[in-house]
Amino acid sequence: MGLISNRYTQLVGIEHPIVQEGLGPFRTPKLAAAVSNAGGLGTVSMPGMPVNLDEGARTFREHIEECASLTKGPFAVNIPVGIDGNGKVLPFTDTYIRLVLSMRRQDASLARKLTVMTTSAGFPGPYIGIIKDAGMIHQHKVGSTRQAVKAQEAGVDVVIAAGFEMGGHAPSKMVHTFVLIPSITEAVDVPVLLTGGARDGRTLAAALAMGADGVAMGTRFILSEENVDWHPAYLQALLDAQEGDDVAFDGVYGPCRGLKNAASARLVGHDETAHLDAVEATRWKIESMQRAQSEGDVVNGLVLTGQVASAISSLIRISEFIPAMAAEAAAVLEGLAAKISRAPAPR
Ligand SMILES: Cc1cc2nc3c(=O)[nH]c(=O)nc-3n(C[C@H](O)[C@H](O)[C@H](O)COP(=O)(O)O)c2cc1C
Structure with a gap:
């Protein structure tokens, strides 16, 4: 049992309330396994939206x-719920969710490890049942209190509360974590994870103080020694980022946070892909993101990152970082408790 054991760690069967969240459309199997092996929960990310969805599924x-070959688990998968202009779920979402469920049905040993499904972007209504x-344990990422309540009422097990400073697709309501998380933890009974801006034990302690049960991080884990699948230029661009170097541009499912560069400039204010049909524009954006990650084109590719990159200047080793982060959070909370002095009770 970890230092900070709570209803979330017990539900998911992990040691520390620390999650590596979905980082699609990029490769994260090694990263996910490293996080799960260190006592957190790793997540395999959605692989993008190729023209041929069979290829995406493969x-x-x-x-x-x-x-699964690198960890005893548990681990998660993340599948964003894409919705078209008529409110219909996009085929990639349906294909990927059904693939995961069928893989688990066919392989009992995989099913024992792959126990968590995280949905994000649109409402996962038809899939909750x-x-x-x-x-599976169903986690759903939301950007507003209304969405959190709706997800709980529909039967979701865990709410991931996403603040606007997060990397990647950010909530369209643009509410920051410090405002959003206490509102959501007050409004729902299910476990809540904070996502957006967390980076160390202090931020985990702050999340717990706001009533959350843990944190789900993206940027902090991208910048790790175990993240060997991403181009070094991508990691370096994030390490070099200073305050003010990030921007929210028009992404695939609403606003999306990444670095200011030539690619994001094409999507800020005046979206240069607006003349393309929705699927073509989406494909252009996803391919641009993948170019940055696999080829290291951090100028003409979209470099997704959270605002927290400006506060990170070195890589971590995940196996050491996760237990140390939990220990730091515990020490912060104990230190704060020790500073409280109450007036002696009147006689
Ligand atoms: C490069 C990158 C890709 C992301 N891709 C996804 C994704 O495919 N699905 C998703 O739900 N969230 C995605 N996110 C958001 C993360 O899951 C997480 O919520 C976010 O990174 C938290 O903010 P932080 O970067 O400040 O930790 C992505 C974030 C980044 C930085």
């Missing part, structure tokens, strides 16, 4: 199998 399957029936 890649996703390979990533899941790779992660089948994810639950498959016996």
Whole structure:
């Protein structure tokens, strides 16, 4: 049992309330396994939206199998829920969710490790029942208190509360963590994870103080020694980022946070892909993101990152970092408790 054991760590069966959240459309099987092996919860990310979805499903399957081969688990998958202009769920979401459920049905040993499904972006309504029936823990990422309440009422097990400073697709309501998390933890009974801006034990302690049960991080884990699948130029661009170097541009599912560069400038204010149809524009954006990550084109590719990159200047080793982060959070909370002096009770 870890130092900070709570209803979330017990629900998911992990040692520390620290999650590596989905980082699609990029490769994260090794990263996810490293986080799970260190006592947190790692997440295999969605592999993008190729024209041929069978190809996407093949890649996703390979990533899941790779992660499973590297850890005893538990680990998660993240699948954003894409919604078209008529409110219909996009085919990639349906294909990927059904793939995960079928892989688990066919392989009992995988099913024992791959126990968590995290949905994000659109509302996962039609899938909540089948994810639950498959016996998975369902986490859903939201950017507003209303969405959190709706997700809980629909049967989601864990709410991930996403503040606007987060990396990648950020909530369209643009509410920052310090405002959003206490509102959500007050409004729902299910466990809540903070996502957006967390980076160390102090920020984990702050999340717990706001009523959250843990943190889900993206940027902090990208910048790790174990993240060998990403181009070094991508990592260096994040390490070099200073305050004010990030921007929210028009992404695939609403605003998306990344670095200011030539690619994001094309999508800020006047979206140069606006003349393309929705699927083409989405594909352009996803391919631009993948170019940055796999080829290291950090000028003409979209470099997604959270604002917290400006506060990070070196790589971590995940196996040491996760236990140390939990220990730091515990020490911060104990230190604060020790500073409280109450007036002696009147006689
Ligand atoms: C490069 C990158 C890719 C991301 N891709 C996804 C994704 O595919 N699905 C998703 O739900 N969130 C995605 N996110 C958001 C993260 O899961 C997480 O919520 C976010 O990084 C938290 O903010 P932080 O970067 O300040 O830790 C992405 C974030 C980054 C930085």
